Amino acid sequence: MKYSLHFFLVIKLAIFFINATLWAQDTTSKEVGKVNGVIQIDAQSYFPDSTIETTPVPEKMLMNSFANFTYTLGNFTAGVRYEAYLPRPLLGVDPQYGAPGGKAGIALRWATYTYKNFSLTAGNFYEQFGSGLTLRAWWAPLLGYDNAMDGIRVAFNPYRGIYLKGVYGKQRLFWDVGPGTVRGADLEVDIAELWDTTYRSPTRINIGANFVSRYQAATGKIPQNVGAWATRLQISRGGFTFFAEYAYKINDPGEVNKQIYRPGQALYITSSYFGEGFGITLSAKRLDNMDFRSDRTQTGQNLQINFLPPLAKQHTYRLPTLYLYATQPLGEMGIQADVVFNLPEGSKLGGKYGTNININYARIHNIKRQWGVEQGYDSPFLAVSDSLYYQDLNIEVQKKWAPKFKTTFTYMRITYNKDVVLGLRGFGEINLHALILETAYKINTNHSLRSEIQWMPVSEKKGTERDITSGSWVMLLLEYTIAPHWFITVWDEMNYGNERTNKNLHYYSGMVGFIKDGFRISLGYGRQRAGINCVGGICRPIPSMNGFSLSISYTF
Amino acid sequence: MLRILCFCSLLFVLFTGASLPSTVSNLPDVKVKDLNGKTVSTASFSNNGKPIIISFWATWCKPCIQELMAIHEHYADWRAQTGVKLIAISIDDVRNSAKVAPFVKGKRWQYEVYLDENEEFKRAMNVANVPHTFLLDGKGKVVWQHNSYLPGDEEKLFAQIKKIANLK
Numbered sequence: 055m056k057y058s059l060h061f062f063l064v065i066k067l068a069i070f071f072i073n074a075t076l077w078a079q080d081t082t083s084k085e086v087g088k089v090n091g092v093i094q095i096d097a098q099s100y101f102p103d104s105t106i107e108t109t110p111v112p113e114k115m116l117m118n119s120f121a122n123f124t125y126t127l128g129n130f131t132a133g134v135r136y137e138a139y140l141p142r143p144l145l146g147v148d149p150q151y152g153a154p155g156g157k158a159g160i161a162l163r164w165a166t167y168t169y170k171n172f173s174l175t176a177g178n179f180y181e182q183f184g185s186g187l188t189l190r191a192w193w194a195p196l197l198g199y200d201n202a203m204d205g206i207r208v209a210f211n212p213y214r215g216i217y218l219k220g221v222y223g224k225q226r227l228f229w230d231v232g233p234g235t236v237r238g239a240d241l242e243v244d245i246a247e248l249w250d251t252t253y254r255s256p257t258r259i260n261i262g263a264n265f266v267s268r269y270q271a272a273t274g275k276i277p278q279n280v281g282a283w284a285t286r287l288q289i290s291r292g293g294f295t296f297f298a299e300y301a302y303k304i305n306d307p308g309e310v311n312k313q314i315y316r317p318g319q320a321l322y323i324t325s326s327y328f329g330e331g332f333g334i335t336l337s338a339k340r341l342d343n344m345d346f347r348s349d350r351t352q353t354g355q356n357l358q359i360n361f362l363p364p365l366a367k368q369h370t371y372r373l374p375t376l377y378l379y380a381t382q383p384l385g386e387m388g389i390q391a392d393v394v395f396n397l398p399e400g401s402k403l404g405g406k407y408g409t410n411i412n413i414n415y416a417r418i419h420n421i422k423r424q425w426g427v428e429q430g431y432d433s434p435f436l437a438v439s440d441s442l443y444y445q446d447l448n449i450e451v452q453k454k455w456a457p458k459f460k461t462t463f464t465y466m467r468i469t470y471n472k473d474v475v476l477g478l479r480g481f482g483e484i485n486l487h488a489l490i491l492e493t494a495y496k497i498n499t500n501h502s503l504r505s506e507i508q509w510m511p512v513s514e515k516k517g518t519e520r521d522i523t524s525g526s527w528v529m530l531l532l533e534y535t536i537a538p539h540w541f542i543t544v545w546d547e548m549n550y551g552n553e554r555t556n557k558n559l560h561y562y563s564g565m566v567g568f569i570k571d572g573f574r575i576s577l578g579y580g581r582q583r584a585g586i587n588c589v590g591g592i593c594r595p596i597p598s599m600n601g602f603s604l605s606i607s608y609t610f
Numbered sequence: 611m612l613r614i615l616c617f618c619s620l621l622f623v624l625f626t627g628a629s630l631p632s633t634v635s636n637l638p639d640v641k642v643k644d645l646n647g648k649t650v651s652t653a654s655f656s657n658n659g660k661p662i663i664i665s666f667w668a669t670w671c672k673p674c675i676q677e678l679m680a681i682h683e684h685y686a687d688w689r690a691q692t693g694v695k696l697i698a699i700s701i702d703d704v705r706n707s708a709k710v711a712p713f714v715k716g717k718r719w720q721y722e723v724y725l726d727e728n729e730e731f732k733r734a735m736n737v738a739n740v741p742h743t744f745l746l747d748g749k750g751k752v753v754w755q756h757n758s759y760l761p762g763d764e765e766k767l768f769a770q771i772k773k774i775a776n777l778k
Contacts, residue, residue, distance in 0.1 A: 092736035122736060131638070168639055182728040185704040192703075192728055196739075209641075217641075217649060244648060260647045288647045293715065295646075297708060324708040333712020363705035368670040392709050394716030410717060494676075494761065502761035537762030567758075572742075574757045607738035609757065 087127030092609045094195065095119040098144050099601035106559060106581055106598040107522050113141045115601075118151075120161075120195060129169050135162040135178075146587050146596030147198030148355065150228045157229055162202055171211035179207045181221050183240040183264040186361035187301035187320045187344070188284045191225070199589045201358055202226040203236065215248030217241070225348045225357050232357040234348030238266035260288040268348050268359060280306040282318070282346060282360070293328040301344070301360075305429070308350030311343055311384060314430025318343040320362070331396040338389045339365045342421055342433055345383040345591075355590045362591060365390045366416035366446050369466070372547065373510040373527050374488050377470045379418070379444040380588040387438050388418035407454035418444040420474075442483070445469040458496040465489055476586065476593050480519035486512040499537075506531040506545075522598060523584050525552025542566045547583055565603075572609035578602065636750055638734035642699065642724040645711040650724060652731050659748040660693035661771050665721075666732055666742045667698055669706045669713050674741040677759035681767075682719055688768060692775040696721045701732050701740060743767065747774045 096118045100111035117140050124133040136159070142152030151157065164177030180202060182190040191203045205223015212218065219240045224231035242262040246255040263285045272278045284301035303318035324337035347357045362381045365388040369375060393413045397404030422437035448466040455461065466488040472481040488510045495503045508529040514520070531545035547561040563580025581600045586593040639653035655662060663681075667674035678698060681688075688694050698721040700710045707725050714723050726732055735744065738757070745754040745767065754770045756763060 090736050092738050094738050122733075124734075124736070126638070180728055180730065180733070186728075190728065193733075242649075247648065258646045258648065290646045293711075295708070295711065322704075326708055326712050328712040328715035330715065331718050333709075333714075333716035335709045335712050337708060361704065363703060365705075368706060370670050370672060392712070394709075394713055396716055396718055398718075412716075496761055499765055500762040504761075535760040535762075537760040538756065538766045539760075541760060569756070569758050569760070572755045572757055574738075607757065609736045609738060609742070609755065 087125055087130075089123060089125050090610060091121060091123040093119070093121040093607065095604070095606040096144060096196075097604045098599065099603075100145070101600045103581065103598070103600035106561065106583070106600065108599055109145060109597040111145070116140075116142055116144050118144050118147060118195075118198070130165070130167050132165040133163070134160050137161040143198060145599060146585075146594060148228070148594070151198060153229065159229075161229065162226075173207075173209040175207040176205075178202045178204050178226070179221070179223075181207060181219065182361070183219070183238060183266070184262055184284055184286045185297075185299050185322055186363075187299055187322065188264055188266045188282045188303075188346070188360050189221070189236070189238050189240075190359075190361035191221075192361065194589055197587050197589045199355055200226055204231050205236075213248070215244040215246070217244070225359070227349075227352075227357055232348045232352070234268045234270035234350075234357070236266065236268050236348050236359055238264060240264035257289070257291040260286075262286045266359065268346075270348065270350060272350075276307055276350075277305060280304055280346075284320075294326070296323075296325045298323045303344060303346055306346070306350065308345070308347065309353050310345040310347070311430075314343070316343050316429040316431065318346070319435075320344045331398060333394040335392040336390070337365055338387075340387045340421070340436070341381070341383060342385050343383075343430075355592050355594070358590050364388075364444075365418065366444060367392070367414045367448060369448075371464065371488070371490050371506070371508060372531075372545075373490075373508045373529050374466055374468065374486075376510075376523055376527070376583075376585060377468055377472075377484065377486065378475075378586055378588045378593065379446075379470070380475055380593050381591040382420070382443060382474065383591045385421040385423070385433070386418050386443060387421055387436075388416060388444075390414070390416040405453065405455070407456075407460075409454075410450075410452040412450040414446070414448050416444065416446045417442070441471075441474075442469060443471045443474050460494050462492040463490070464492075475588075476595075478519070481521075482515050482518045484512060484514055486510055502535045502537070504531075504533040504535070512551075520552060520554035521584075522552075522554065523549065524554055525549055539568055539570060540566075541569075549583070561598075573607070575604075575606045577604050637746075638731070640730045640734050642726050642731055644724055645714070652734070655697060655746075656750065657693070657695040657748075660695065661748060661774050662746040662750070663694060663696040663767070663771070664735075664744040664746065665696060665698050666701060666726075666735070666737050666740045668700060668702050668740055669709055670702070671740050673759040676761070677741050677743070677764065678719060678721070679717070680761065680764045682717070684764065684768070685720060688771065692771050694771050694775070698723045699726050699731055700724070701726050701729050703727055703729075745770050745774070 099115040120137045122135045138158035139152040141156040162178040166175040180191045191201050193200045203223040208220045210218045222237045245259040265283045267281045269279050282303035286299035288297045299322050301320040305315040305317050307313040319342045321340045326335040346360045349357045362383050364379045364381045366379050395411050397409040399408035420439040420441040421433050422439040423431040423433045425431045446468045450464045452462045468486050470484045472484050490508045492506045510527045512526045529547045533543040535541040544564040549559040561581040561583045565576055565578035567576035579602050584598045585596045587596055637652050641649050707727050741759045743756045744752050747753045
């Protein structure tokens with residue numbers, strides 16, 4: 055009862071805020087400034103369902119929500135973020151956001167003053183230096199990730215083409231901040247802009263460099279101040295672009311790297327070329343001992359200072375998201391190639407309405423290490439280990455057959471090292487194919503029907519471990535939409551050939567949603583299969599569930 | 611559960627009754643990058659007094675691509691009739707941002723595209739999830755917005771564009 059009361063109070067508060075904002079809209083004028091914001095509420099009820107091995111939830115219902123309010127007056131902006139996790143966060147999100155008994159309150163607050171080429175923020179802020187190898191503070195609310203900084207941020211553009219940024223603060227750790235202090239500065243020089251005031255130079259060269267330092271008290275020979283620096287270069291001319299960034303971090307023994315004294319290194323190179331109707335991107339990456347946190351004793355997704363994304367395509371079709379890859383910050387080497395092209399309409403291969411094709415390949419290995427040296431291990435800069443972490447070959451063909459009918463066909467071939475990516479033992483290497491056919495039929499101006507047929511045969515080695523999501527999968531989805539307001543979706547994911555459950559398990563679900571302007575609400579009911587939520591090199595398990603789900607977002 | 615349903619119906623009454631006025635006006639001033647790496651201030655977005663569409667999207671977001679493909683089919687026509695310009699803000703992070711330019715050219719899109727790698731502009735515009743589309747009038751004031759994309763939404767958007775183009 056106590057929990058439901060909390061929940062109800064939060065909703066009342068949200069309505070109060072909405073009303074307050076509507077009222078603010080009426081009184082908006084230049085003198086009093088204006089209020090904007092966004093509210094998001096996600097709630098889920100949990101019914102016990104032993105067939106799909108659900109986790110018991112005695113509270114019956116959980117909710118995550120946030121509301122951002124921004125006030126702007128001329129050059130001045132201030133904001134707060136209210137967050138509520140009642141009586142604790144949704145399963146799959148770190149329970150520490152809820153503390154015992156649930157948690158709700160003002161999580162972030164900030165004020166920014168911008169004048170001409172100068173901007174100053176006090177309070178909470180987000181920032182990224184270069185590609186993030188040394189520093190990225192960011193927020194992914196649906197994944198429960200937030201490493202916002204709390205302190206001071208300055209951005210200054212002293213001369214055309216010269217961009218300076220500085221940050222000084224602590225990082226968010228759930229409802230508190232971490233013990234370490236993070237300080238950093240970044241410089242970017244846009245040479246074309248610096249030399250050519252008309253910006254018409256066909257060649258653009260950007261160079262950048264940054265330095266980030268973390269202070270955390272320590273004893274003995276453990277460094278208290280850990281410095282990391284990075285330097286980057288981008289050259290582009292016509293359809294050609296080259297980007298490279300190299301980062302180095304001094305020795306930083308911590309929980310994640312098992313207290314070794316080896317320095318860290320990272321290199322990220324990407325190059326792309328495009329012409330009309332054609333594009334190609336080639337990338338390569340090497341990481342060696344690059345886990346960087348503002349608290350050396352932390353693990354998981356907590357207090358990460360830098361950002362190391364996986365070099366592989368981000369799949370969004372439901373079935374293959376069961377095997378998402380997450381970067382291994384302690385060491386990996388990967389390559390990726392991505393080709394996009396359009397066969398024009400009216401051509402022999404393109405057909406009457408044209409065809410879009412995307413081919414993507416990625417392969418990621420561990421780095422080669424020689425253990426037993428004083429720093430922990432030795433690894434020559436380009437040495438690759440035979441241990442395969444992830445491989446993905448996929449092709450997508452999008453074709454319009456008639457004014458009202460189009461299809462997307464996707465094929466994937468993935469090899470996935472489940473033990474390494476999920477930190478498990480005994481599952482070994484998983485091999486899978488995925489075949490997906492998506493069709494879209496426009497009935498008339500507002501009514502449309504969309505369907506997805508997904509088939510994912512999975513092969514696991516004999517004698518390895520099995521869990522509730524092992525085995526192969528088939529999925530069927532139907533969606534009927536009425537623009538601009540309504541959608542209704544039903545789907546069923548079926549698990550078969552799983553040696554653990556030994557039967558076909560159906561995960562059927564339905565959802566209905568309504569959209570108007572900046573407002574969206576959806577209500578769903580059904581079974582949801584277990585999955586993973588991967589961010590910052592760590593995947594958190596999302597258990598199976600059965601129940602109602604409610605999601606609301608509103609931008610004002 | 612009952613409370614949730616009550617709450618839903620309450621919200622329905624709140625939001626379906628009247629058309630909501632949009633209050634975001636004169637864009638926030640944050641930095642994004644164009645596809646050549648040049649830093650651009652979002653407050654400088656302009657279209658010589660003609661309407662602007664700002665569409666938040668990502669290379670991994672299927673409905674976003676569906677929306678931009680649907681508009682692509684009519685874009686030349688829309689431009690000729692109303693002078694409207696579409697600014698596509700990609701929120702792809704470093705994982706995919708290098709693929710954005712080849713992706714856009716590979717699909718022959720004629721939009722003005724910017725990278726918002728750390729979602730600074732997305733947060734400043736209070737966007738919860740992509741796709742999210744804003745329509746700005748000739749003075750740079752947001753006059754209409756829409757969350758998500760359902761096939762056919764582009765017709766509603768064009769009706770709005772025509773409305774503000776004629777009002778001038």
